[in-house]
Each structure stands twice: as structure tokens, then as C-alpha cells.
């Protein structure tokens with residue numbers, strides 16, 4: 474097709490990345506332009522496909538995610554050509570892409586969907602692990618199988634899932650904040666969830682409206698295993714269900730939370746022993762929950778002065794967009810979070826280059842109740858909408874912002890509860906100009922709404938509340954709800970009758 478020194482292969486549309494954003498974008502382009510070839514370049518040997526997509530309400534969606542060999546995608550869309558090689562360089566002024574295998578490709582319009590990678594603390598330390606793709610999850614599982622105690626750092630989605638799932642291994646969970654789950658919850662919701670974390674026996678996982686993740690069409694033995702420095706696609710919901718997340722101990726769960734602290738330093742065993750002997754300022758004894766009798770492979774020194782020995786550390790501390798191969802020689806505007814800035818048409822600052830998913834930073838003026846979060850749902854929505862924008866630009870048509878960006882909506886599961894977050898669910902960016910209303914039944918449900926000037930602007934729904942559609946409508950239509958006062962959350966008042 475394309476060779477070093479040979480003629481470059483040409484295509485009107487090229488997409489980089491075989492994750493949800495890239496695959497969705499390529500599929501949409503393939504449908505819009507059935508007679509054009511769509512190049513999909515990806516560093517990973519498997520692609521991620523969205524299947525069984527269902528719009529469950531105006532903005533909440535449900536779908537399965539399958540990891541598939543790229544041949545299945547090519548069979549479904551004969552005009553998609555998957556090129557399995559990492560992109561090492563982009564020359565946007567020449568509209569050329571160069572891949573690791575020495576080939577080059579010419580595009581008219583390009584969408585970058587190269588995702589993100591874990592933003593690790595103490596990057597490069599062999600005892601610090603991140604979780605992103607199938608390989609890193611398996612490496613984590615292998616290490617865990619031999620571990621008695623690990624330290625989990627971070628307070629977002631991955632940490633919340635891990636501390637709940639891990640069995641037979643003591644977990645020291647170090648968080649910067651006062652309460653658990655700061656990216657999704659406030660302190661009230663955290664308090665509601667905590668008993669689930671300390672419960673000795675976990676219930677059977679509930680079925681709930683959330684994305685499913687499966688590895689299909691690619692038998693384990695046939696699946697090529699990428700080296701750990703290869704860039705795989707991000708895992709997603711239920712990623713841990715196929716993995717046996719168990720340490721060496723017989724107990725079920727044991728989690729100790731250290732709040733308001735960060736990791737100050739990580740010491741290897743020898744260094745730790747040396748420091749204990751020689752340094753006057755270094756604490757002489759570990760300040761553990763229970764004093765240690767054993768020597769650990771590695772020691773974590775926290776900013777609160779405590780030191781924990783452990784087998785390894787999981788850094789679940791967010792992500793950093795994979796922009797490196799694309800920046801050199803190209804004038805991309807980059808956001809504070811390291812992503813490629815895109816406008817309301819998913820267009821970057823470089824002509825004919827679009828971006829979608831975890832790699833991009835939404836730099837348009839958003840709807841007051843939408844914000845970007847690096848999530849599977851947004852990767853799909855952005856990939857789909859980017860393709861629509863590329864098509865519209867090619868055909869000289871105008872296009873309106875997709876409805877999915879009107880309201881932030883996410884459904885997931887934490888601690889075996891269904892969790893729905895809508896709009897400014899944590900009063901993000903609202904300052905003091907808001908009020909909260911709460912309804913909570915211990916062990917059953919937690920409902921919080923964020924109100925501003927009598928209007929609903931956000932909600933957190935934990936448990937089977939069945940309120941998501943009604944609240945979604947109330948946030949979208951910005952109806953003045955002042956007259957209803959506290960009745961809005963009164964369980965004896967069927968508010969759906971009022972508003973549906």
C-alpha cells in the first residue's frame with residue numbers, strides 16, 4: 474500500500490486510534506462516504522467497538538464495548554482499512570502521517586483519537602503501577618496475586634473501583650481529599666458509601682444500566698500481547714469482572730483510608746533501612762495501622778508523616794493525553810490538561826485536523842450544564858460528532874452542535890450501587906451561588922440535587938432511584954421549581970406526575 478521511499482497511500486479521511494473515539498469516528502465516516510476508503514491507524518492490535526447501542530433517555534446512553542480483532546471491523550465496513558502501526562510523526566502542512574513501520578500516508582482530513590495514558594506519580598519507579606489497558610490490568614492482577622498489602626493513590630474512578638473489588642490483600646488508600654471519590658461525589662455521598670467498603674461480605678454484583686465490556690471474536694490464545702510500553706486502548710466498565718483481583722491473604726476486604734495526604738517519597742527496602750539508621754529527621758518507626766514485623770519491598774512516605782511498607786503502589790491519579798507524536802512541527806493549541814484543544818466542530822487549531830475522545834480538550838463555550846470528563850460515553854459522542862463535522866466541512870454544509878453536549882450525563886456503578894450523575898452534579902464552577910437538596914435512606918439510596926435560582930442544574934442519584942429521566946428533563950428545560958420547595962424530593966410526592 475505505502476512503502477518507505479515508495480508512493481504514499483492516499484485517502485480522503487484518516488483516523489488515528491483504535492479506541493472508542495477512533496473506531497466510532499471511522500465507522501461514521503465509512504457510512505457517510507461509502508465509496509471512500511477510510512484509513513484507521515492504530516498502535517494496538519485489537520480495536521474497541523461499541524455494540525448494542527441504546528439511547529435510554531435524551532442524554533443517557535447504554536452500550537456494550539467489545540475488544541475485537543480489526544478484521545471484524547473491516548468485514549463490517551469494507552471501506553475501512555485498518556493500519557496496525559503507531560503513528561510516529563505528523564506533517565500537517567504536507568497533510569502526511571508517518572507510521573512506525575516506515576510508511577507514509579496522505580490525508581485530506583484527519584481525526585486524532587490517540588487517547589491518553591495514566592498520569593503516574595513517581596513515573597519510572599518499577600513499584601508504581603498504572604491501569605489503562607488489558608496488558609496493564611493483567612500486570613496488576615499478577616502482582617496482586619502475590620501481594621499482602623498495596624497502597625492505592627488517587628481518589629477517582631479507578632481507585633473507587635479497585636478498593637471495592639480487591640480481596641485478600643490489605644489496601645492502604647491514600648487520598649488528597651477529606652472524603653472518598655472526589656471526582657464523582659461530595660462528602661455526604663461518600664459517607665453514604667463508606668459502610669459498603671467496610672462490610673465484610675460483598676453482595677453479588679447488581680445488574681444495572683451501564684456499559685458492558687467484553688472481549689469478543691478474539692480468543693485469548695490468538696490475541697497478540699503488546700509489550701508494556703505499547704499503547705493499548707483504555708479499559709472500560711466492568712473491566713475487572715473477568716479478572717480475579719485477589720491477594721495472598723485469607724480475609725475478604727481490608728481497606729484503611731489515609732485522608733488529606735499525598736505521597737512525599739517512595740523508598741526501596743534497602744534505602745528505607747539505611748534512612749532509618751542514618752537520618753535524624755526520618756521517622757524511626759513506621760506509623761502503620763498495625764506495627765509491622767516484616768520487611769516490605771517498598772515503603773511509601775506520606776505527607777502526613779506516616780510511612781507504609783507494601784508490595785507495590787497503584788497510581789490511579791488521572792490521565793495525560795497521548796499528544797507527543799503529533800506536536801513536533803505542528804502548531805497545535807494545547808489545553809492546561811495537556812489535550813489538543815478543539816472548537817465546537819471538534820477541529821483543532823491545525824487546518825484539516827480534528828480530535829476526539831481522551832486526547833482532546835473541549836475548548837468551546839459549553840452549555841452551562843455540560844463539562845468534559847474523560848469517559849467512554851464522551852469518547853463515543855465526540856468520535857461520532859467529529860465524523861459528522863468532517864463530513865459537513867468536506868461537503869460545504871453547516872452543522873449544529875450535537876445534542877449530547879447539552880447536558881453532562883453519566884451512568885456507572887460504584888460499590889455495587891447504580892450511580893447516575895447529571896449536569897453540575899458537584900456544583901462544579903457554581904461558587905456559592907447554589908443550594909443543595911438531599912434525600913438519603915441508609916443502605917438504599919442517596920439523592921442530591923443542585924439548585925440555582927430555583928432551577929435544577931445538577932444531580933447525583935445513587936441506588937435504584939428511577940429519577941434520572943425526570944431530573945434530566947428538569948435540568949434541560951430549566952423550569953422554575955421554586956414553588957415545589959422540598960417536595961421536589963419528597964418520596965410521598967410522585968414528582969414524575971408533575972413533570973413528565
Ligand SMILES: Cc1cc2nc3c(=O)[nH]c(=O)nc-3n(C[C@H](O)[C@H](O)[C@H](O)COP(=O)(O)OP(=O)(O)OC[C@H]3O[C@@H](n4cnc5c(N)ncnc54)[C@H](O)[C@@H]3O)c2cc1C
Pocket residue numbers: 489490491492493494495514515516517558559560561586587588589604605606630631704705706707708709710711712795798829830831832847848849850851852885
Ligand atoms: C480502568 C479504566 C476504567 C474505566 N471505566 C470507565 C467507566 O466505567 N465509564 C466510562 O465512561 N469510562 C471509563 N473509563 C474511561 C474510558 O475507558 C476512556 O475515556 C475511553 O475509553 C477513551 O477512549 P479513546 O478512544 O479516546 O482512547 P483509548 O481507548 O485510549 O484509545 C486510544 C487508541 O489510540 C491508539 N494510539 C495511541 N497512540 C497512538 C499512536 N501514536 N499511533 C497510533 N495509534 C495510537 C491506542 O492503541 C488506542 O487504540 C475507564 C478507563 C480505565 C483505564
Ligand SMILES: NC(=O)c1ccc[n+]([C@@H]2O[C@H](COP(=O)([O-])OP(=O)(O)OC[C@H]3O[C@@H](n4cnc5c(N)ncnc54)[C@H](O)[C@@H]3O)[C@@H](O)[C@H]2O)c1
Pocket residue numbers: 594626627628629630631632634648649655656735736788789790791792846847848885886
Ligand atoms: N466508572 C467510571 O466512570 C470510571 C471508572 C474508572 C475510570 N474512569 C475514567 O478513567 C480515567 C482514569 O481514571 P482515574 O481514576 O485514574 O482518574 P480520575 O481523573 O477519575 O481521578 C484521578 C484522581 O487522582 C487524584 N490525584 C491526581 N494527582 C494526584 C497526586 N499527585 N496524588 C494523589 N492524588 C492525585 C485526583 O484528585 C483524583 O481523585 C478517568 O478519565 C476516569 O474518569 C471512569
